[in-house]
Amino acid sequence: MFALMAWRNLRQGGRRTTLLGLALAMVTGLLVLLMSLSDGVNDSMIKGATSLAAGHVNVAGFYKATPDEGFPMITETGKVKAVAQEAVAGLATVIDRHRGWSRVVSDAGSIWAALYGVSVEQEQRLLQTLRPARLGDYVEDLDGLDPDAREGDMRDLAEADTAMLFVTQARRLGVRVGDALTIRTETLRGQSNTVDVRIVAVMDDLGLMSNWSIFLPKQTILQLYGLDDDTTGAVMLYLDDIERAPQVMEQLRTAYAEAGFDVMEHDPRPFFAKFQTISGQEWTGQKIDITTWTDEVSFLVWVITAIDSVSALLITILTIIIAVGIMNALWIAVRERTTEIGTLRAIGMSRGRVLAMFLTEALMLGLFGTLIGAVGGALLAVGVDALAIPIPSQAVQAILMNDRLHLVVEPAEVLGVIVGFTVMCGLSALWPAARAANMPPITAIHITE
Amino acid sequence: MKPIVELMDVVKEFPLGKVTVRALRGVSLQIGRGEFVAIAGPSGSGKTTLLNQVGCVDTPTRGTVRIDGQSTSELAESALTKLRLHKLGFIFQTFNLVPVLDLAQNVELPLLLKGGLTRGERDRRVREIVDQVGLTEQLGQRPNELSGGQRQRVAIARALVTGPNIVLADEPTANLDSATGEQILDLMERLNRDQETTFIFSTHDSRVMAHARRLVTLVDGKISSDEATEAAA
Ligand SMILES: Nc1ncnc2c1ncn2[C@@H]1O[C@H](COP(=O)(O)OP(=O)(O)OP(=O)(O)O)[C@@H](O)[C@H]1O
Ligand SMILES: [Mg+2]
Numbered sequence: 001m002f003a004l005m006a007w008r009n010l011r012q013g014g015r016r017t018t019l020l021g022l023a024l025a026m027v028t029g030l031l032v033l034l035m036s037l038s039d040g041v042n043d044s045m046i047k048g049a050t051s052l053a054a055g056h057v058n059v060a061g062f063y064k065a066t067p068d069e070g071f072p073m074i075t076e077t078g079k080v081k082a083v084a085q086e087a088v089a090g091l092a093t094v095i096d097r098h099r100g101w102s103r104v105v106s107d108a109g110s111i112w113a114a115l116y117g118v119s120v121e122q123e124q125r126l127l128q129t130l131r132p133a134r135l136g137d138y139v140e141d142l143d144g145l146d147p148d149a150r151e152g153d154m155r156d157l158a159e160a161d162t163a164m165l166f167v168t169q170a171r172r173l174g175v176r177v178g179d180a181l182t183i184r185t186e187t188l189r190g191q192s193n194t195v196d197v198r199i200v201a202v203m204d205d206l207g208l209m210s211n212w213s214i215f216l217p218k219q220t221i222l223q224l225y226g227l228d229d230d231t232t233g234a235v236m237l238y239l240d241d242i243e244r245a246p247q248v249m250e251q252l253r254t255a256y257a258e259a260g261f262d263v264m265e266h267d268p269r270p271f272f273a274k275f276q277t278i279s280g281q282e283w284t285g286q287k288i289d290i291t292t293w294t295d296e297v298s299f300l301v302w303v304i305t306a307i308d309s310v311s312a313l314l315i316t317i318l319t320i321i322i323a324v325g326i327m328n329a330l331w332i333a334v335r336e337r338t339t340e341i342g343t344l345r346a347i348g349m350s351r352g353r354v355l356a357m358f359l360t361e362a363l364m365l366g367l368f369g370t371l372i373g374a375v376g377g378a379l380l381a382v383g384v385d386a387l388a389i390p391i392p393s394q395a396v397q398a399i400l401m402n403d404r405l406h407l408v409v410e411p412a413e414v415l416g417v418i419v420g421f422t423v424m425c426g427l428s429a430l431w432p433a434a435r436a437a438n439m440p441p442i443t444a445i446h447i448t449e
Numbered sequence: 450m451k452p453i454v455e456l457m458d459v460v461k462e463f464p465l466g467k468v469t470v471r472a473l474r475g476v477s478l479q480i481g482r483g484e485f486v487a488i489a490g491p492s493g494s495g496k497t498t499l500l501n502q503v504g505c506v507d508t509p510t511r512g513t514v515r516i517d518g519q520s521t522s523e524l525a526e527s528a529l530t531k532l533r534l535h536k537l538g539f540i541f542q543t544f545n546l547v548p549v550l551d552l553a554q555n556v557e558l559p560l561l562l563k564g565g566l567t568r569g570e571r572d573r574r575v576r577e578i579v580d581q582v583g584l585t586e587q588l589g590q591r592p593n594e595l596s597g598g599q600r601q602r603v604a605i606a607r608a609l610v611t612g613p614n615i616v617l618a619d620e621p622t623a624n625l626d627s628a629t630g631e632q633i634l635d636l637m638e639r640l641n642r643d644q645e646t647t648f649i650f651s652t653h654d655s656r657v658m659a660h661a662r663r664l665v666t667l668v669d670g671k672i673s674s675d676e677a678t679e680a681a682a
Binding site for chain 2: 002012345347
């Protein structure tokens with residue numbers, strides 16, 4: 001019955017209650033939306049990073065023929081893979097890619113790009129993630145071509161001297177499937193070397209990463225740099241559970257050291273940011289560098305931090321406003337119901353019960369408001385995600401790391417929001433409720449005169 | 450027989466800025482079980498203040514108030530609350546029902562506060578007392594659907610449902626027309642006879658006083674007369 005009293009008193013509150021509940025629902029909904037945006041970007045980033053640039057954990061390294069020149073390469077690929085397979089339980093896949101950094105030239109233009117030399121039969125993940133782009137998205141002069149056609153097949157990377165690139169690159173280079181590119185680079189011994197490749201696929205962008213990633217067959221890279229067969233750029237490990245990446249990295253650090261490899265200190269930056277540091281060091285020969293996927297995309301994490309900070313700021317302000325609103329509404333309720341409170345105290349209701357009665361009101365309001373808001377926000381997020389709304393601006397695409405609006409709803413987070421806001425309501429009610437509890441019973445008789 | 454209410458030289462002062470209002474100036478009074486007492490006196494004579502001392506919603510500045518042998522100034526607020534819940538019933542001039550609860554729920558409320566009763570027992574007691582005040586038909590109605598007289602009868606039922614030793618009523622008929630007031634007084638008298646509950650009520654209506662068997666008159670915070678009435682005979 002005390003719950004019933006709280007509920008009916010809330011309803012008695014009329015417009016005041018409705019407005020507060022609505023405001024609470026809106027803020028909760030907004031928070032859920034912002035969080036799913038942040039989670040969506042995170043999801044896009046994980047997907048982009050872990051299919052284009054990195055495994056969950058990466059075993060890469062640098063080889064230095066002279067003290068002032070490092071090359072992103074490891075020798076003894078077989079042994080490196082074997083150590084990982086031995087040391088880590090719960091490995092989903094292990095692949096390896098060559099790495100390079102070079103100029104890519106077409107008839108119409110040129111770009112700098114990270115080269116990934118792949119064995120296409122190892123690249124099931126990539127195959128599943130990427131999709132050939134619409135011609136209309138990168139061919140300027142369609143000239144009778146169907147803009148909705150999607151040309152090319154990544155599997156053709158199995159052929160020698162081929163290349164797969166992304167839609168933004170294709171637009172900049174003015175090329176399409178079947179066109180030729182020249183890759184120009186320097187070998188370990190400082191000679192400049194070039195190779196001509198044929199484009200076999202142009203894929204939809206996958207966030208910022210795809211602006212500077214080009215895929216080639218391993219053989220082309222070996223030839224380009226004059227490397228021998230047992231070398232590779234990085235061994236990429238995919239785990240059953242991505243959350244275990246930091247732990248596995250530590251495990252591997254020990255395992256490689258024990259296997260006699262020279263393991264570098266952990267440096268949480270992508271490999272291409274490390275050249276400067278490496279070439280400043282005295283050593284020559286081979287060193288192993290073990291990183292997690294977050295290290296390899298650390299230069300992108302600011303986006304998520306930014307979204308989260310803006311959300312936090314916004315939500316904090318709105319929460320304060322609502323907390324003040326609830327406090328105020330309850331103040332008014334306590335004032336309006338002075339006689340009632342006094343009466344209840346006179347007929348024997350304890351202070352604790354009076355406190356509980358007002359807290360219940362606030363908690364009920366909180367629970368209903370947040371529940372409606374959270375469910376509404378979550379449904380909206382799922383709906384928007386399902387619509388896959390294209391993002392018009394390329395800058396925004398780059399920031400959100402996706403060409404579509406991608407939102408991910410984490411049920412645990414939504415639950416956390418509901419609980420958090422409800423508790424906040426209770427806390428804001430504490431003061432007026434305590435005030436009501438301390439009201440002397442004598443007011444029941446006095447105030448009405 | 451030991452008195453159920455005992456006031457010894459009770460003084461109540463209200464500090465009001467620089468001056469001190471002396472509402473009760475040494476009141477001594479004993480009331481036994483089952484009495485039906487009216488407190489009369491002009492406005493400002495201290496009737497409400499006196500009832501507040503007995504009702505344990507206030508404690509005296511000096512002197513002692515004993516309820517069933519317990520001195521109220523020695524009790525903490527939580528103990529006073531328990532005392533009010535278990536031994537006292539209140540009837541207010543303005544009825545003071547809980548507007549969001551219906552008649553039955555208003556009457557059930559003190560039983561819930563008391564605890565330890567099953568729903569069935571509570572229902573039975575509520576029905577019994579509501580039947581005694583003659584409102585069985587209105588059981589599911591909210592206070593704002595009831596007339597003033599009906600509301601006061603609900604308040605009486607609420608005050609009596611826990612079976613208190615003492616029922617206090619501060620001008621219970623002041624907000625009612627005289628015919629309805631008479632009915633309420635009749636009801637109180639009947640319940641007093643049937644259940645041996647002590648009733649103490651204040652009034653400045655002489656027709657209401659006539660119902661009492663004992664009349665205590667206050668003037669300026671002091672008892673000016675304390676006598677048995679004709680009704681007692
Ligand atoms: N809380 C208080 N603060 C200050 N003075 C008070 C307070 N309560 C009562 N008084 C004063 O004490 C005196 C007695 O008041 P009380 O309310 O007991 O009189 P009463 O006999 O009930 O009067 P009425 O017939 O008007 O209800 C009055 O002078 C009143 O102004
Ligand atoms: Mg009075």
